[in-house]
Amino acid sequence: xxxxxxxxxxxxxxxxxxxxxxxxxxxxxxxxxxxxxxxxxxxxxxxxxxxxxxxxxxxxxxxxxxxxxxxxxxxxxxxxxxxxxxxxxxxxxxxxxxxxxxxxxxxxxxxxxxxxxxxxxxxxxxxxxxxxxxxxxxxxxxxxxxxxxxxxxxxxxxxxxxxxxxxxxxxxxxxxxxxxxxxxxxxxxxxxxxxxxxxxxxxxxxxxxxxxxxxxxxxxxxxxxxxxxxxxxxxxxxxxxxxxxxxxxxxxxxxxxxxxxxxxxxxxxxxxxxxxxxxxxxxxxxxxxxxxxxxxxxxxxxxxxxxxxxxxxxxxxxxxxxxxxxxxxxxxxxxxxxxxxxxxxxxxxxxxxxxxxxxxxxxxxxxxxxxxxxxxxxxxxxxxxxxxxxxxxxxxxxxxxxxxxxxxxxxxxxxxxxxxxxxxxxxxxxxxxxxxxxxxxxxxxxxxxxxxxxxxxxxxxxxxxxxxxxxxxxxxxxxxxxxxxxxxxxx
Numbered sequence: 001x002x003x004x005x006x007x008x009x010x011x012x013x014x015x016x017x018x019x020x021x022x023x024x025x026x027x028x029x030x031x032x033x034x035x036x037x038x039x040x041x042x043x044x045x046x047x048x049x050x051x052x053x054x055x056x057x058x059x060x061x062x063x064x065x066x067x068x069x070x071x072x073x074x075x076x077x078x079x080x081x082x083x084x085x086x087x088x089x090x091x092x093x094x095x096x097x098x099x100x101x102x103x104x105x106x107x108x109x110x111x112x113x114x115x116x117x118x119x120x121x122x123x124x125x126x127x128x129x130x131x132x133x134x135x136x137x138x139x140x141x142x143x144x145x146x147x148x149x150x151x152x153x154x155x156x157x158x159x160x161x162x163x164x165x166x167x168x169x170x171x172x173x174x175x176x177x178x179x180x181x182x183x184x185x186x187x188x189x190x191x192x193x194x195x196x197x198x199x200x201x202x203x204x205x206x207x208x209x210x211x212x213x214x215x216x217x218x219x220x221x222x223x224x225x226x227x228x229x230x231x232x233x234x235x236x237x238x239x240x241x242x243x244x245x246x247x248x249x250x251x252x253x254x255x256x257x258x259x260x261x262x263x264x265x266x267x268x269x270x271x272x273x274x275x276x277x278x279x280x281x282x283x284x285x286x287x288x289x290x291x292x293x294x295x296x297x298x299x300x301x302x303x304x305x306x307x308x309x310x311x312x313x314x315x316x317x318x319x320x321x322x323x324x325x326x327x328x329x330x331x332x333x334x335x336x337x338x339x340x341x342x343x344x345x346x347x348x349x350x351x352x353x354x355x356x357x358x359x360x361x362x363x364x365x366x367x368x369x370x371x372x373x374x375x376x377x378x379x380x381x382x383x384x385x386x387x388x389x390x391x392x393x394x395x396x397x398x399x400x401x402x403x404x405x406x407x408x409x410x411x412x413x414x415x416x417x418x419x420x421x422x423x424x425x426x427x428x429x430x431x432x433x434x435x436x437x438x439x440x441x442x443x444x445x446x447x448x449x450x451x452x453x454x455x456x457x458x459x460x461x462x463x464x465x466x467x468x469x470x471x472x473x474x475x476x477x478x479x480x481x482x483x484x485x486x487x488x489x490x491x
Contacts, residue, residue, distance in 0.1 A: 030265055033297045036060040036485060037283050039270050040304035042071020043471055044463040046252060047104065047478040048302055049259035055482060058489070061296065062259075063285055065269035069256050072430070075247030076339070080380060087247050088372035088382045090337050090428040092471060097239035098232070100475035101251075108254040111245040113375065117238025119368070120360040123205050127414065132355040136238040148200045155198055155207070156235055163232045166225075170445060173480040174453060174467055178445050182225060186443035190227030191220040209363045210234060215469045216333020216388045216435050225443045230469065245375050268294075272314040273301055275457035300455075300485050304463040304474075307452070308332070308433050320456060326448035332433035333469060336392035338385040338407065339372055339426045346421040347381060365391050365410040380423070396429045403427060436465040436473075444468050453477075455484055 036052055038045045041064035052060050077087045095101045096117075105112060118136035120129045121143070128143045141149055162182065170176040177183075185193065190211070198204045208219050214230050215222060233239045244251050256264065267289040274282045284295045305313065307327045318324075350358050350371070360369040365387065372382030385407070387395055395403050408419040438444055444467065452466050460481040467473030 030268075030294065031059075031061060031296065034059050034061045035298065036300045036302060037281070037296055037298035038062045038302045038304065039283070040064060040071065040463070041069040041256075041264050041266070042304060042463075043073060043101070043252065043255075043474040044071075044304035044477060045302075046255040046259060047101075047475050048304070048462060048481060049263060050104070050255055051478050051482040052485075053259055056486060056489075058300075058485070060259075060263060061298075062264045063268040063270055063283070063296070064264060064266045065288065067266050067289070069264060069266070070249060070252040072434075073248045073252050075249035076426070076428075078339075078341070078382075078426075083379050084376075086373050086376055086378050086380060086382060088339050088384050089248050090339070091430070092248065093368075093370050093384065093386065094241040094243050095471065096233050096241055099242075099470065099472035100479065101471060102242050104255075104475065105242070105244065105251055108251070108258065110250055110254060112242045113245055114240045114242050116240060117233060119210075120357045121206065121209055122361065122363045122414075123202060123209070127360070129352065129357040131357075132353050144202065144206070148203050151198060151200050152203045152206065155194070155203070158197065159228055159231055160235050162228050163235065166229060166445070167232075172476075173483055174476060175450070175480065177450065178225075183443070183446065185225040185228070186223040186438075186446060187441055188224040189220045189440045190222055190224050191218075193224035193227065194219070207231075209361050213361055213368050213386070213388050215437065216335055216392065217331070217437055218389060221331065221439060222437060223440050223443050225445060226438055226469075229444070243374075270303075270305075270313060272316070273303070273459060274314075274316040275459065279458065281458045298458075300458055300460065300488065302460045302462050302481050302485075304477075306433070306463060307436070307461070307465040310461075315459070317457060320451065322448055322451035323456075323461070326452050329439070329442055329448065330465075331437040331439045331442075333435045333437050334389060334392040334396065334432050335430045335434040336367075336385075336387040336395040337428040337430065338387065338403075339428075340383040340385065340407075341423040341425070342381050342383060342418075342421045343423070344377075344379055344381055346383075346418065349415045349418050349421075350383075362410070362414060364414065365406045366414065367391065392430075392434075393432055395427075396432055400427060435469045437469065453480065455481075455488070458488075460484060 035058035038048050041062045045062050049060050049062055052058055072091045074090045075087050076090045077085050079085050116136050118139045130139055166178055166182055169178040194207055212219055267287055268285045269288050270283055270285050272284045276282055279299045281301045282295050282297050286293050350356055356371055358371045362369055367385050367387035370384040372384035411419045452461055462477040462481045464473030467477050
């Protein structure tokens with residue numbers, strides 16, 4: 001364990017507390033052969049190993065290029081002298097009810113908190129707050145007038161059968177092909193499709209603000225087909241959202257414990273994948289801590305490397321032309337994360353009648369505003385910002401001073417006086433291609449995406465980038481590749 005502090009942390013007496021894991025397998029102990037080699041120890045890689053252990057007797061090994069497991073999942077802990085540790089996630093915050101992760105977390109007996117699918121929202125410049133007694137339906141009825149509410153319900157009733165038809169066509173493993181009338185919707189932007197059906201500017205704005213934070217980009221940049229797929233979380237009364245009490249790192253650590261720490265080799269950066277026979281694939285790696293090279297042979301290789309980074313790996317034979325075209329024509333959504341530290345008294349800005357009305361879809365530079373440590377009633381509170389889209393992309397390349405200025409200004413518009421409560425901020429810059437996207441004319445369900453999901457030469461492409469824009473893709477792809485491996489094994 002080590003700690004370090006930046007200038008503002010020294011001023012306010014704060015210290016980072018980061019837990020680092022050393023490599024679980026020594027260089028000499030690494031097996032030369034294994035049934036399944038998994039590249040990457042993020043949610044996708046760990047859940048693939050979990051599915052293999054649960055459903056097969058195949059041996060497996062995970063090679064991870066970094067010195068830690070979890071990938072983009074990280075829970076950060078802070079401490080101020082005389083105060084207990086406080087923690088908050090520096091990546092994603094929550095899991096929707098339909099995400100297979102929820103069942104997995106329950107299997108692992110993690111402590112969860114759930115909330116109904118509604119957020120306070122800023123519409124046309126006005127903040128509409130959740131009341132303590134609100135559920136998603138009562139909130140919408142209060143925020144929208146009767147005509148607007150009926151129009152939104154009518155829109156949902158149109159989306160519902162389309163989504164169900166899409167869900168049935170692609171199947172639980174995502175290997176089916178949607179009918180032609182649905183595939184045709186990839187050639188329209190979601191914005192164009194919605195505006196052709198919704199006349200109320202306020203209803204259209206609710207749809208836009210709700211969906212853009214889910215996909216990390218503007219709604220005119222992805223297709224109507226993908227928008228319908230994303231919108232399912234708002235159908236009916238909306239899905240519950242779940243958070244891991246204590247942070248998402250508890251989830252990845254529980255997965256690591258379940259699959260076996262001895263099955264994970266950290267600091268092993270994969271450099272090439274070579275198929276030498278129908279059931280022999282050689283994977284060459286570089287130890288980033290010792291600069292030693294080595295290789296492992298496997299019958300099946302599962303790559304969870306984000307697709308846009310696959311060209312860092314040499315494939316022999318090379319990826320098919322369809323796979324290459326699919327990767328090159330993908331787009332992406334952007335995220336940026338900030339933790340703001342405020343005294344407990346600042347809760348008055350986001351509570352009413354003693355109850356929090358966070359999260360807020362702010363439709364501003366602040367993105368989605370979460371309570372960063374809702375289960376830790378400590379003297380200092382964390383306000384967590386999940387900034388998305390163009391703002392996130394600019395924040396990821398902007399100086400910290402300019403980002404702070406933008407955040408201060410946005411809070412003064414939302415909550416005058418709140419910026420004076422801020423003791424400090426920490427920023428987490430996420431790769432500009434944080435999540436997968438498909439431009440108008442492409443879709444996660446089209447022929448090119450189907451090519452991505454088909455194994456070639458004993459190599460399986462997996463991870464959220466192969467499925468969609470949420471972490472559920474990590475778990476769905478894990479189930480898919482394990483099914484495909486079982487098929488290849490004749491089981």
